[in-house]
Amino acid sequence: MNQTFENTKIKGKISLCDALHENLPLLKDKGLYKFIWVLTGEIELVVDLQPVILTAGQLMTLSHLHHLEFVRVEGEYMALLFNSNFYCIHKNDHEVSCNGLLFHGSSHIIVFNLNEEEKRRIATLTGIMHDEFENYDYLQEEMLRVLLKRFIILCTRMAQNRQGIARENGLQFEIIRKFYVLVDTHYKEKKQVQEYADMLNKSPKTLANILSAYQQPSAIKIIHNRIEAEAQRLLLYTSKSAKEIAIILGFEDQATFSRFFKNALGMSTSDYRKTFKNKSEVV
Incomplete structure (x- = not known):
């Protein structure tokens, strides 16, 4: 069918x-x-x-x-x-x-x-x-x-x-959902928790407490996870250079992006691409 x-x-x-x-x-x-x-x-x-x-x-x-x-x-x-x-x-x-x-x-x-x-x-x-x-x-x-x-x-x-969301705490979980949406929308230009907390009209501490109450990763981890995912996709499924990817993801220069990627994935962008490129399809 x-x-x-x-x-x-x-x-x-x-x-x-x-x-x-x-x-x-x-x-x-x-x-x-x-x-x-x-x-x-x-x-x-x-x-x-x-x-x-x-x-x-x-x-x-x-x-x-x-x-x-x-x-x-x-x-x-x-x-x-x-x-x-x-x-x-x-x-x-x-x-x-x-x-x-x-x-x-x-x-x-x-x-x-x-x-x-x-x-x-x-x-x-x-x-x-x-x-x-x-x-x-x-x-x-x-x-x-x-x-x-x-x-x-x-x-x-x-x-x-x-997620165990009851009517009385549904508004709290809605903040988490909106946070994920904001990160998806702005991760290229906004990389600090304070920026997202401001958009949600919450303090970073309040946001952290809400995320913790629902066993979610920390706010900075959610932001970094989104950047990491996009970096991996660009490395695996496109032929863009590390310099081009750094610009796309909003890093000030390639060196800053390379440090971020290596700290997150444990290998350089070039090593990551060499290791996994044959398992993906260039588009």
């Missing part, structure tokens, strides 16, 4: 399929957000050079920035993919509140273990979506968009439940 709707005028796309590993155009499309969940057996993947094994009942979310490769498929799975032209999670953050929670630019991979009720809800929703892909009328696009929003909201609630 490979169902795709595409609005060619706005280049919006949504797909529901059970063999993404065999669909190279979809797999190589760098603009797609992805939900992948396993129905039976297991699948082995590589995400940003990190090995991942998903087993039955697990669901993974990936942003359009993550590089995905299938290594082994021994079971059944489903994949739901969409791009920002079909539904923009940034512009519509007030509707689904998933940005920074389900999707962010760091190399941290989000995987959920689904309970039976969650499996049932996902199966019901994707079943309706499957039928809607067959309705070729003027209402189809909006109906698919509504169903996608429902799917995202379902996964957002799952993520919130796993």
